[in-house]
Amino acid sequence: MIEVSKKCIGCAKCVPVCPFAAINMIDKKATMNEACTLCGACVQVCPVQAITITREEASTRDLSGYKGVWVYVELSEAGDKTHPKKIKQVTFELLSEGRKLADRLGEELCAVLMTDKDHNYEKELGAYGADKVYLVEHDELFEYNTDIFSTVMVSLVTRHKPSVILYGATIQGRDLAPRVASTLYVGLTADCTALSIKDGLLLQSRPAFGGNIMADILAPNSRPQMATVRPNVMKMGEPVHGRAALTVRESAKLDKSLRRVKVLERKIDHGSGAVKIENANVIVSGGRGMKTREKFHQLEELSKLLGGVVGASRAAVDLGFKEKTHQVGQSGTTVSPKLYLSFGISGAVQHIVGMKASDVIVAVNKDPNAPIFNVAKYGIVGDAHEIVPKLIEALKKGK
Amino acid sequence: MNIAVLIKQVPDSTEVKINPETGTLIRAGVPSILNPYDHYALEAALELKRKHNFKVTVVSMGPPQAKAVVQLALALGADEGVLLSDMAFAGSDTWATSYALAKGIKKLGKMDIIFAGMQAIDGDTAQTGPAVAQQLGIPQITFCEHVEVDGRRILARKQIDGGHELLEARPSVLITMIMGKDWAPKHPSFPAVHASLKKPFHVWSAADVGAEAQYLGLKGSPTQVNKIYPPPQREKAAMFSGSGQQGVEKILEVLKAEHFIGE
Structure with a gap:
C-alpha cells in the first residue's frame, strides 16, 4: 500500500511524474487514486520522503477471498466498422482449459474483455465455457497498449480478486502479464504446457533449461496465480451455442496521458499467400x-x-x-x-x-x-x- | 543519452542434459555464454552509441563467474559494467530478479533507454524485461527488431502477430529485442579485450543497491519450483524398418490410411 505522511509539504512535484496520473493535490496534500500501481515514481522525486510504499509480505497475505478462474481475452490487432476485431483462437483454448480448472475448484470461469466496442463477444465467450464476462468498454481501449491494458487489469484484479488468471503466451500476453504480475507482486509462470489443480493450487508445468527437463511450478503465497500458455498447446473444446455468459460491465477511468508509447504505423502482412x-x-x-x-x-x-x-x-x-x-x-x-x-x-x-x-x-x-x-x-x-x-x-x- | 543493457550469463542450453536416473541436471562441462538475445540487444545499444555518442552501461545479475559476460560486453564496446552478485539473490524468480535489477539501475542514475533481450535461453520466460520496466515505473516496448533515436524521440520497430508496428516513446523506456535474421554474435578483438580491462567495472551486493532481503531469493519469489523431472514418456510409435523403397511404401500406406492422400 502507498501512504503519504504528514511530512508532505504540498509541493506537487510528484503529480507530473506519476505515469498513471494517479495523484491529485487535495487540501495541499498529495492523494493517490485507484489508478496508482505502486510503481514508486513519486517516491523518488519527493523532496521530503513523505511517500512510502509497503508491500505486503507474501506469507502474511490473506488469500481466502480470491476466487474464480479468469482468462484474458485477446482480440486481433486490426479491425474497422465493417470488420470488427476477432477473438483470437488462443482465448478459446484457454477458456476450454480454464473450464476444467474452474470445475475442479468449484469456482466461476470469467473472461476479461477490454475493447472500444463490444461486438456481442460474450456470446462466443459463453459458448466456449465462460460463466461471466467482465466487459470494459472505453474509447482508449481501441488498440492494445501496455500502460492502459495493465492499468485496467490491475484495477479489475484488485476489485474482484480472482484466484487464477490465464493469458495467451502471445506477443500481447507476454507483454501484459509480466507487467501485471510485477505490479501486484504475484507469481507468473511462462509458457505452461499443462495446468492442473493440486491441493487447491494451480500446478503449472513447463519445460525448463531449453526444454530438456520439465518443471512443476506453484505460487502458494500470492494471488492471483498467473500463467501464460502458448497458442495450440491446449485443445479447444466444442462450443456450446446458446450457452450464455453473464456480462458484467466494468467502468474504467482512462485518459490519453496514460499512453506513454504511441503507435506511429502498423502493418499487417495480409498474406503473401503463404500459410503460416x-x-x-x-x-x-x-x-x-x-x-x-x-x-x-x-x-x-x-x-x-x-x-x-x-x-x-x-x-x-x-x-x-x-x-x-x-x-x-x-x-x-x-x-x-x-x-x-x-x-x-x-x-x-x-x-x-x-x-x-x-x-x-x-x-x-x-x-x-x-x-x-x-x-x-x-x-x-x-x-x-x-x-x-x-x-x-x-x-x-x-x- | 544514457543507455543501460541488461545481460545474463546462461548455460548453452542446447547442451544441458538430464541424468535419467537421478532426475538432476548435468551441468558439468556445459559452456556458459552471453544470452544471444542480450548479445543482440547489446549490439543495438552499441550501434546507437556509435551514431550518437551515447554512454552504454551493462548490468547483469549472477554468481561471481558471471563477470565473464560483463567483461565480454565491455570488450565489445560498452563503457561501464555492473554485476549484481550476492548470495541473497540465489533462487530468485523473475519477480525477485527484476526487483534487484531495478535497484541496481536506480543506483546508476537516470537511464534514457534500457535494453534487454526478449528472453534468456535458459528460462525462455520473457518476463524480466517488462517487470524491470514496471519496477522503475517506465514504459516498455517488447519484441523489437530495430531501434532508432531522433532527438528525444525513441523509435522502435516491434513485431506483432502477422506484421509489425512502428512505435514512439520518450525517455525513459525499456526495450526488449528479438534477434535479427541471419544474425551471428560478434567476437571482440584482442586489443579490445585488453582495453576493456581498464573500463569501470562494479560488483554490487544487495546492500550496495539497497535491495531488501525479504524481496530477494527464494523468500522474495512468488513462484516456487515444486518438482523437476524428465519429460514424460509416451506410448511408443508403431515402428517400421524403412530402408529404401520399403520406407516410402510404408509412408504412403500411412498417409492413405489417415486420409492425407487419395487411394
Whole structure:
C-alpha cells in the first residue's frame, strides 16, 4: 500500500511524474487514486520522503477471498466498422482449459474483455465455457497498449480478486502479464504446457533449461496465480451455442496521458499467400539429419505435394537450413497440425513440446532410439536422404 | 543519452542434459555464454552509441563467474559494467530478479533507454524485461527488431502477430529485442579485450543497491519450483524398418490410411 505522511509539504512535484496520473493535490496534500500501481515514481522525486510504499509480505497475505478462474481475452490487432476485431483462437483454448480448472475448484470461469466496442463477444465467450464476462468498454481501449491494458487489469484484479488468471503466451500476453504480475507482486509462470489443480493450487508445468527437463511450478503465497500458455498447446473444446455468459460491465477511468508509447504505423502482412506455420494443416519438418541446405530444400517440394508447409528443428535453423519463422518448438512456434511428418529430427524435448499436440505424427529417423518416436504414431527407421526423393516421385505419380 | 543493457550469463542450453536416473541436471562441462538475445540487444545499444555518442552501461545479475559476460560486453564496446552478485539473490524468480535489477539501475542514475533481450535461453520466460520496466515505473516496448533515436524521440520497430508496428516513446523506456535474421554474435578483438580491462567495472551486493532481503531469493519469489523431472514418456510409435523403397511404401500406406492422400 502507498501512504503519504504528514511530512508532505504540498509541493506537487510528484503529480507530473506519476505515469498513471494517479495523484491529485487535495487540501495541499498529495492523494493517490485507484489508478496508482505502486510503481514508486513519486517516491523518488519527493523532496521530503513523505511517500512510502509497503508491500505486503507474501506469507502474511490473506488469500481466502480470491476466487474464480479468469482468462484474458485477446482480440486481433486490426479491425474497422465493417470488420470488427476477432477473438483470437488462443482465448478459446484457454477458456476450454480454464473450464476444467474452474470445475475442479468449484469456482466461476470469467473472461476479461477490454475493447472500444463490444461486438456481442460474450456470446462466443459463453459458448466456449465462460460463466461471466467482465466487459470494459472505453474509447482508449481501441488498440492494445501496455500502460492502459495493465492499468485496467490491475484495477479489475484488485476489485474482484480472482484466484487464477490465464493469458495467451502471445506477443500481447507476454507483454501484459509480466507487467501485471510485477505490479501486484504475484507469481507468473511462462509458457505452461499443462495446468492442473493440486491441493487447491494451480500446478503449472513447463519445460525448463531449453526444454530438456520439465518443471512443476506453484505460487502458494500470492494471488492471483498467473500463467501464460502458448497458442495450440491446449485443445479447444466444442462450443456450446446458446450457452450464455453473464456480462458484467466494468467502468474504467482512462485518459490519453496514460499512453506513454504511441503507435506511429502498423502493418499487417495480409498474406503473401503463404500459410503460416501455426495455422497449417500439414507440416513437413526437417532437422539436423537433413545434413545440407540443398537436401533440406527437397522438403519444400514434398510439403507442397501434401498441401502443407515446411517446419524445422532448432538445430536445422541454427545450421541455416531454414528461416527462424519456420522453427517448431519452445523457442520457435508451437504447432498442432493434422499431420506432422518429420525427417531427421531426433526430438529434443524443446522440439517435442512444440509439436506433440499434432493429430498424427509420422517420424523418419535413422536412430531407432530417437526420442521423436516416443510421441510419433508411426515411426520409420530409415534414411531421410533415400526416402524423401522417392516419396516425392511417388506422390507426383499419384497425382 | 544514457543507455543501460541488461545481460545474463546462461548455460548453452542446447547442451544441458538430464541424468535419467537421478532426475538432476548435468551441468558439468556445459559452456556458459552471453544470452544471444542480450548479445543482440547489446549490439543495438552499441550501434546507437556509435551514431550518437551515447554512454552504454551493462548490468547483469549472477554468481561471481558471471563477470565473464560483463567483461565480454565491455570488450565489445560498452563503457561501464555492473554485476549484481550476492548470495541473497540465489533462487530468485523473475519477480525477485527484476526487483534487484531495478535497484541496481536506480543506483546508476537516470537511464534514457534500457535494453534487454526478449528472453534468456535458459528460462525462455520473457518476463524480466517488462517487470524491470514496471519496477522503475517506465514504459516498455517488447519484441523489437530495430531501434532508432531522433532527438528525444525513441523509435522502435516491434513485431506483432502477422506484421509489425512502428512505435514512439520518450525517455525513459525499456526495450526488449528479438534477434535479427541471419544474425551471428560478434567476437571482440584482442586489443579490445585488453582495453576493456581498464573500463569501470562494479560488483554490487544487495546492500550496495539497497535491495531488501525479504524481496530477494527464494523468500522474495512468488513462484516456487515444486518438482523437476524428465519429460514424460509416451506410448511408443508403431515402428517400421524403412530402408529404401520399403520406407516410402510404408509412408504412403500411412498417409492413405489417415486420409492425407487419395487411394
